[in-house]
Amino acid sequence: MNERMALLERRLIEQQHKDLFLQTAHTLKAINELAEHHRLLTAMHAINGYRIVGSEEVLFYETLSQVKEQIVQILEKTVCDLEHKGDKHYEKHFNDGVE
Secondary structure (H helix, E strand, C coil), X not given: CHHHHHHHHHHHHHCCCHHHHHHHHHHHHHHHHHHXXXXXXXXXXXXXXXXXXXXXXXXXXXXXXXXXXXXXXXXXXXXXXXXXXXXXXXXXCCCCCCC
């Protein structure tokens, strides 16, 4: 995912849309911070004797991964729409526009 984000950053900087990249990077960082907070909370609960359900933990982290993947895919589609702005033969991902 880091490689994809670096590529998207280069493409967006060329189009003077670095703000879109930064917003996405900040969102992904917030999700990572949420996961870290959850990990610490789960560790504290385990130390205090609470039973941790492994399948629920797996589901939580898989869901976060899917959310992050969706966010990056939306950014990729947005970049494609920006790159093809004005091309009447291009089928847009977002009919309401990207600007």
